[in-house]
Amino acid sequence: AQSVAQPEDQVNVAEGNPLTVKCTYSVSGNPYLFWYVQYPNRGLQFLLKYITGDNLVKGSYGFEAEFNKSQTSFHLKKPSALVSDSALYFCAAPRAAGNKLTFGGGTRVLVKP
Amino acid sequence: EPEVTQTPSHQVTQMGQEVILRCVPISNHLYFYWYRQILGQKVEFLVSFYNNEISEKSEIFDDQFSVERPDGSNFTLKIRSTKLEDSAMYFCASRQGTSGAYNEQFFGPGTRLTVL
Numbered sequence: 001a002q003s004v005a006q007p008e009d010q011v012n013v014a015e016g017n018p019l020t021v022k023c024t025y026s027v028s029g030n031p032y033l034f035w036y037v038q039y040p041n042r043g044l045q046f047l048l049k050y051i052t053g054d055n056l057v058k059g060s061y062g063f064e065a066e067f068n069k070s071q072t073s074f075h076l077k078k079p080s081a082l083v084s085d086s087a088l089y090f091c092a093a094p095r096a097a098g099n100k101l102t103f104g105g106g107t108r109v110l111v112k113p
Numbered sequence: 114e115p116e117v118t119q120t121p122s123h124q125v126t127q128m129g130q131e132v133i134l135r136c137v138p139i140s141n142h143l144y145f146y147w148y149r150q151i152l153g154q155k156v157e158f159l160v161s162f163y164n165n166e167i168s169e170k171s172e173i174f175d176d177q178f179s180v181e182r183p184d185g186s187n188f189t190l191k192i193r194s195t196k197l198e199d200s201a202m203y204f205c206a207s208r209q210g211t212s213g214a215y216n217e218q219f220f221g222p223g224t225r226l227t228v229l
Contacts, residue, residue, distance in 0.1 A: 032215045043117070043204060044156070044220040051215050090156065094215055099169055100146070100158035101218060 002027045004093050006104035013111055019081040021107045023074045023091030031093065033074040034101070035065055038088040047089075050074060061085070081111045115139045117221035119205050125227045126195055134190045134224045136205030143210030145188045146218060147180065149173070149201040156204070162188065163210075195228045202226075 003026045013019050025031055032051055036044040048059025055067045065076045076089060091104040118137045126132050138145050147159040160170045162180055179191045188207075192199055202225050206218040 034217055036220070041222070043119075043222040044206075046217040046219065049215065049217055092156075100161055100171070101148075101156075102158070103156040105155045 002093060002095050002102050004033075004091050004102055004104040006089075006091055006107045008107050009105070010108045010110065013081050013109070015083050015111050015113050016080050019076075019078040019085065019109065019111070021076040021089045021091075021109060023076065023104055024072050025074060025091075025093055026072065027093055031067075031069075031072075031074075033065075033067065034092045034094070035059065035063070035074075035076050036090045036092060037061075038090065038106075040087075044090065047076070081109075083111050083113055085109060086111045117205055117207055117219050119203075119221035119224050121224060122222065123225045123227070125229065128197055128228055129194050132192050132195055132226065134192075134203050134205075134226070136188045136190070136221055137186050138188055138205065138207030139219055140186070141209065142207035142219070144168075144208040144218075145180075145182070146206040146208070147190045148204045148206065148220075150204065150223075151198075151201045159190070159203075192226075195226075197228050200226055200228045 005024045034049045035047040038044050048057050050057050050067045058064045063078050089107050092101040120135045145162040148156050150156045158171050160174045161168045177193045181189050202223045204223045205221040208218045209216045
């Protein structure tokens, strides 16, 4: 069975410091991985995805993610966090083409001024 | 920029009542989904819909649930007889059907359902 895990419930970081949100996966076959962000009272917004190719994927709002096959990880990163990055972040994997997304438990990011 | 919309934003109902949650997916999208998120828990898949039929459903999606695309724009989720445990945030999502099977899903803002 496919699964996605986010080992940290919350990440606290000072504004201007690097931000990392961790995700590990367990999928059969080639992994396809997404990151979404949820701001308060908003829906899930797509940030970026890994399908194939370069292990470093760049996405919206200055975020990037590094795919590491040997460690089965897809960590989300931002070199310099902003207070406005405070939100709930979800890692997700589609089970197969066009099919349901399996989500990690979410990581709440708090960026302090 | 096109977006998925959902109404109402908050629905309060009595246990045993029927509710219909409404979604308007992005207009050129062909795949539609419902997910739910119970407070403090992860987002869970309920059902996917393509070509006017259910393509996949989870074990949560029992006979109390149904989905419909009554016209060219709306996509609805009906819960026939609500239970307390149906209280959750319900998200609608849609996806393009063009090449690139792993196109991302676009989510609506959600409907918070409270069953009393």
